[in-house]
Amino acid sequence: MIIQCQNVQKYHGAQLVLNNITFDIRQGEKIGLIGRNGCGKTTLFHLLSGGERPDQGQISIRKGSVIGLLAQIQEADGNETVYHVLQRSFAEVLAWQNRMRELELEMAATDAGTEDARWNRLLKEYGSLQEQFERAGGYEVDASIQRIATGLGIGPGQYDRQFASLSGGEKTKVGLAELLLRQPDVLLLDEPTNHLDMDAIEWLEQFLKDYDGTVLAISHDRYFLDAVVKKVIEIEDGEAITFHTNYSGYQIEKEKRLLQQFADYQEQQKKIKQMQESIKRLIEWGNRSNPPNPSFHRRAASMQKALDRMVKVKKPILERKAIDLQLEQNDRSGNQAVILDRVGKAYGGRKLFSGASDVLRYGETTALIGGNGAGKSTLLRIILGEESPDSGSCTLGSRAVIGYLAQEAVPEDAGQSVLRFFREEAGLEEGEARGQLARFLFYGPDVFKRVANLSGGEWTRLRFAILMHRRPNLLILDEPTNHLDIDSREALEEALEDYPGTVLAVSHDRYFINRCFGKLWSIENGRFSAFTGNYEYYKEKQAQKAAALTGSLETQTATPNTGSTPANHKASVRSGRVDSGKSASGSTLPSRSPSDWEKDIAEAEALLAGIDADMLEPALGSDAEGLARLQLERDAAQARLDELYAGWMSVADEH
Numbered sequence: 001m002i003i004q005c006q007n008v009q010k011y012h013g014a015q016l017v018l019n020n021i022t023f024d025i026r027q028g029e030k031i032g033l034i035g036r037n038g039c040g041k042t043t044l045f046h047l048l049s050g051g052e053r054p055d056q057g058q059i060s061i062r063k064g065s066v067i068g069l070l071a072q073i074q075e076a077d078g079n080e081t082v083y084h085v086l087q088r089s090f091a092e093v094l095a096w097q098n099r100m101r102e103l104e105l106e107m108a109a110t111d112a113g114t115e116d117a118r119w120n121r122l123l124k125e126y127g128s129l130q131e132q133f134e135r136a137g138g139y140e141v142d143a144s145i146q147r148i149a150t151g152l153g154i155g156p157g158q159y160d161r162q163f164a165s166l167s168g169g170e171k172t173k174v175g176l177a178e179l180l181l182r183q184p185d186v187l188l189l190d191e192p193t194n195h196l197d198m199d200a201i202e203w204l205e206q207f208l209k210d211y212d213g214t215v216l217a218i219s220h221d222r223y224f225l226d227a228v229v230k231k232v233i234e235i236e237d238g239e240a241i242t243f244h245t246n247y248s249g250y251q252i253e254k255e256k257r258l259l260q261q262f263a264d265y266q267e268q269q270k271k272i273k274q275m276q277e278s279i280k281r282l283i284e285w286g287n288r289s290n291p292p293n294p295s296f297h298r299r300a301a302s303m304q305k306a307l308d309r310m311v312k313v314k315k316p317i318l319e320r321k322a323i324d325l326q327l328e329q330n331d332r333s334g335n336q337a338v339i340l341d342r343v344g345k346a347y348g349g350r351k352l353f354s355g356a357s358d359v360l361r362y363g364e365t366t367a368l369i370g371g372n373g374a375g376k377s378t379l380l381r382i383i384l385g386e387e388s389p390d391s392g393s394c395t396l397g398s399r400a401v402i403g404y405l406a407q408e409a410v411p412e413d414a415g416q417s418v419l420r421f422f423r424e425e426a427g428l429e430e431g432e433a434r435g436q437l438a439r440f441l442f443y444g445p446d447v448f449k450r451v452a453n454l455s456g457g458e459w460t461r462l463r464f465a466i467l468m469h470r471r472p473n474l475l476i477l478d479e480p481t482n483h484l485d486i487d488s489r490e491a492l493e494e495a496l497e498d499y500p501g502t503v504l505a506v507s508h509d510r511y512f513i514n515r516c517f518g519k520l521w522s523i524e525n526g527r528f529s530a531f532t533g534n535y536e537y538y539k540e541k542q543a544q545k546a547a548a549l550t551g552s553l554e555t556q557t558a559t560p561n562t563g564s565t566p567a568n569h570k571a572s573v574r575s576g577r578v579d580s581g582k583s584a585s586g587s588t589l590p591s592r593s594p595s596d597w598e599k600d601i602a603e604a605e606a607l608l609a610g611i612d613a614d615m616l617e618p619a620l621g622s623d624a625e626g627l628a629r630l631q632l633e634r635d636a637a638q639a640r641l642d643e644l645y646a647g648w649m650s651v652a653d654e655h
Contacts, residue, residue, distance in 0.1 A: 048186075172194070193508070231243070334397040342391060345378055366503065415451075436465060
C-alpha cells in the first residue's frame with residue numbers, strides 16, 4: 001500500500017467539497033480519477049500532494065515516497081529557458097557534475113608529489129562523486145531529456161526559448177516532461193492530454209503503461225483511460241467509489257451498481273413503510289385499550305428504535321443533469337458547404353500545407369487531425385475568411401451560415417456577469433436568458449459570476465449556449481471537448497448525432513472522433529489528405545500502409561547486386577539495387593581505387609539531391625502515392641550513399 005485515505009473531508013469556506021473519501025492505492029497501480037467538473041478532483045490532488053490538509057479524516061502515504069504533481073499553472077524564473085526547466089529533474093546530478101569539474105581543475109593545479117594529502121583527498125571526493133553520478137545515470141541526462149521531450153512534441157528548436165514566453169498549453173507540456181523526467185514514486189496528472197496532439201498522447205499512454213511507479217490521472221479522455229488505467233475512482237456527491245476495471249468496464253459496472261442500488265432502495269422503502277404502519281397501529285391499539293395497555297407502546301417504541309438504527313440506502317440518481325444542447329439550423333446550405341481548391345499556406349520559409357483540395361458536402365461530419373503546429377487552426381481561419389491562402393482558393397457554399405467555436409481562453413478583462421454576457425450575445429430578455437442558461441447548468445447565483453472567473457469547462461458551456469441560439473447550418477469547432485467533463489462530452493456527441501447540418505471539427509479526442517465523424521482531413525508533414533472512415537479505420541489503414549512500405553523497402557534493399565554500369569546507374573539506384581563497389585555481403589571489391597569510389601559518391605550525392613528536388617515540387621503536395629514512391633527511391637539512394645562512403649573509407653585506409 002502506498003496511499004490510504006480514510007473518511008477524508010474538505011471544506012472550501014462553508015461548502016463541503018469532499019465528504020467521507022475512502023480508498024486505497026497500491027504500488028504500481030494505474031488509476032483514473034473521474035467525476036463531473038467541480039466535484040473536488042483537483043482538491044483531492046492538492047491533499048495527496050501535501051499542498052492542503054484535510055479538515056477531517058486521515059491521508060497516509062508510505063514513508064519516503066516522492067509525490068509528483070502536474071500543476072495547472074507552471075512557473076519558472078524570468079530568464080529560465082525550456083531546457084533549464086527540463087534539467088530541474090537532474091538538479092542534484094548536475095550539481096555533482098559541476099563539483100567534479102571543479103575538482104578536476106583543483107587536481108590539475110595540485111602537485112601530486114609535494115601535496116600528497118591534498119591530492120588524495122581531492123581524488124577520493126572525485127571518485128565518490130563519479131560513482132554517485134554514474135549510478136544516477138548522469139551520463140544519460142541529455143539523452144533522457146531528448147527522449148521525453150521528443151515524445152511529447154517538444155522539439156530541440158524550443159530548448160532555447162524563454163519559458164515565460166510560452167503559451168499556457170506549451171508551459172503545461174514542458175511541465176509534464178519535467179515531471180516525467182523526475183520519475184516520482186506517485187505521478188498525479190491533472191488532464192495530461194489536454195495540450196497534446198495524437199502522436200504525443202499515444203507516446204504518453206505507452207510511457208505510463210511501462211512506468212514502474214504509481215499513476216493517478218484526472219482525465220476526461222475516455223480513449224486514454226481505456227488504454228492506461230486498470231482501476232477507476234469516481235468522485236460523486238463528495239464520496240469516492242472504486243471500480244477495478246478500465247473506463248469501458250466502469251461504464252458497465254456503474255450501470256449494474258445503480259440498478260442494484262435502486263432495487264435495494266425500493267425494497268428498503270417498502271420495508272420502512274411497513275414498519276411505520278405497524279408502529280402507527282400499535283400506538284392506536286395501545287391508546288384504544290381500556291384500561292390502556294402499555295405493552296403496545298413499548299413494542300411501538302422498540303420498533304421505532306430499530307427503524308432509527310437502520311442504515312438507510314441512499315436513493316441513486318439514475319439520470320444526472322447534463323447540458324441540454326440541441327443544435328438546430330434556421331435553413332440548410334447548398335449541397336457543397338465548403339470547397340477547397342489546391343489551397344496552400346506558408347509562414348516565412350515554413351510550408352504548413354499545399355494542394356489542399358476537397359469538398360465538404362451538406363450534412364457531412366469531418367474531423368481535422370494533425371500534430372500541434374501542423375496548420376489545422378490556420379486552415380480553419382482560411383475557411384472562415386480570417387486569413388488568405390498563399391495559393392488556391394476556399395469557397396463557402398450558398399446559404400452557408402457558420403457557427404464557430406474557437407479554441408480560446410477565458411477573457412481576463414471580461415468584467416460582466418454570465419447573464420449579461422449571454423444576453424448581449426443572444427439578444428434575449430432576462431427571464432428567457434436565465435432559462436436558456438439553466439439548460440447549460442448555470443443555476444441561481446451561477447448566472448451572476450464574472451465571466452473572467454469561469455473555469456475552462458464553464459466558459460465552453462457558455463459559448464455553446466450562444467452557439468445553439470444562433471442556429472447555424474455549418475459548425476466549425478476547434479477542440480470543442482477540451483475542459484468538458486465526460487457527461488458534457490456525451491451530451492455534445494448526442495447533439496451532433498442529431499444535428500442535420502455540416503460539421504468540421506479540429507480534435508485530438510479519439511473517442512469523440514470515432515463516435516461522431518465519418519470523414520477525416522489530415523495535415524501531416526506539409527501534406528493535406530482526405531480519408532473516408534473514423535479514426536480507428538484511419539489508424540488501421542495507416543499501419544497497413546507503413547507495413548507495406550517497410551516490407552517493400554526491405555525487399556528492394558535485399559535484392560542482390562546485378563553489376564550495373566554507369567550508364568544504368570540512376571535506374572538501378574531508383575529501383576533500390578546496390579551498385580558495383582560492394583558485394584551483396586558488404587565486402588569491398590578489390591579492383592576499385594579511391595578515385596573510383598569518389599566518382600560513384602559524387603554521382604550518388606547528385607542523384608539524392610535530384611530526388612529531394614522532385615519531392616519539393618508543389619504538384620506532388622496532394623499526390624500521396626507519388627511522394628511514397630519518391631521516398632522509397634530516396635531511402636534506397638541514401639542507403640547506397642552510406643555504403644559507398646564506408647567502402648571509400650576502407651580503401652582510403654589501405655592506401
